[in-house]
Amino acid sequence: MTLTDEQVAALKKLRRKFPESAVRQRPVITCPACEVADRDRPGGVCPQHDAAHCETCDETFTVEHDHLDYVGHAHIRERLIEADAGWEWEPLGRNENGTPAFDRDGGLWIRLTVAGVTRLGYGDAEGRRGTAATKEIIGDALRNAGLSFGMALELWKQKPNRRRRAAPSSAAAAPVRLRTADSVRNEIRAFTERCWGWGLPDLDVNFTRWVGGPGGDTFGTAPPGVLERYLDSLKAAQPPATTVDDRA
Numbered sequence: 001m002t003l004t005d006e007q008v009a010a011l012k013k014l015r016r017k018f019p020e021s022a023v024r025q026r027p028v029i030t031c032p033a034c035e036v037a038d039r040d041r042p043g044g045v046c047p048q049h050d051a052a053h054c055e056t057c058d059e060t061f062t063v064e065h066d067h068l069d070y071v072g073h074a075h076i077r078e079r080l081i082e083a084d085a086g087w088e089w090e091p092l093g094r095n096e097n098g099t100p101a102f103d104r105d106g107g108l109w110i111r112l113t114v115a116g117v118t119r120l121g122y123g124d125a126e127g128r129r130g131t132a133a134t135k136e137i138i139g140d141a142l143r144n145a146g147l148s149f150g151m152a153l154e155l156w157k158q159k160p161n162r163r164r165r166a167a168p169s170s171a172a173a174a175p176v177r178l179r180t181a182d183s184v185r186n187e188i189r190a191f192t193e194r195c196w197g198w199g200l201p202d203l204d205v206n207f208t209r210w211v212g213g214p215g216g217d218t219f220g221t222a223p224p225g226v227l228e229r230y231l232d233s234l235k236a237a238q239p240p241a242t243t244v245d246d247r248a
Contacts, residue, residue, distance in 0.1 A: 003117070005180035016148040022075040023155065025057045032063035041224045069155045073139035076146060084115045089142060093122075107136050112145035121145020144233065184227040185219070185220040189233060200207070 003011070028037040033046035045051045045062040053060045056067055080087045092102035092109040100107050107124035123141025125133035148154060192198040198206070200219075207219040210230055217226055 001117075005015075007115040010083045011117065011149060014079060016079075016116065017154060018071050018075060018079070018152060022071050025061055025067040026070050027054065027057045027061050027065045028068055029062055029065050031062060034062040034064055040223060041237065055184055067183070071152050071155065073142070074137070075082060076139065076142050076151070079151060080142075080146075083115065087112070087114045089113070089121075096114050102137075103113050106133075106137070108141050110138075110141045110145060112142060112149075115151060117149075119148035121148070132142070181222065181224045181227055184224050184231060188219075188227065188231050188234065191231065225239065 031037060031046060031049055034044075034049055037044035037046050043051060043060060049062050049064050051060055052063055054065070056220070089110050089112045092111065093101035095101050100108055100110075105124065106129065106240070107122055110121050110123070112121055113119050121141045121144040123137040123139070123144055125136045128136070142192075143152065188205065189200070192203060196202075204219050207222070208214060208232060210233065211217055211222075219227075222230070
């Protein structure tokens, strides 16, 4: 592909080094067990480690983490506008309603076009879901596609900045237990059967009401964090005089 002088000039703007004020530090968990705990409950840590405020990334996080330098979403978009006011991105796939189609892992493939040149990119939010995660995925995809244009390339070439381990603070988050969804479900079933004589159908109905109705998590598919909150609500409730079916 032969580029015009105007295209070359525009794409060179993407290669310019970002100022230090635009570079931020992203915490990256290095303990697999803490990673599982944090995914289940943001800020959670495994029983072997503590959480503490980190001066580098300004987060209260497990002490077992490194840092990666990166450029935030706003600075990436600013650089794209500087290079080409008409830049655009589009998802590789769309749903029936026209919204971007995410893959089975929750990631998003995009095409980023700057000065008439298109590159592919992929973004994800490390398993997180929700509106904030969707924005994070889009920003991650733009950074990933921008890498193919040489944007912030020097940051991608760096190794993680090994953090100085902070001493656990008095305000540190308490360690959380690592529990599987099945183990919490079993505890819920035993608790409700012992207290109220509920069977699994009663539980299914009550859990669906608790989460706000059909369409969300079910008792059989909910993750451990949701099930633990449900169990807490059951323990805090006054034992009902009748079963769910009797009240329906």
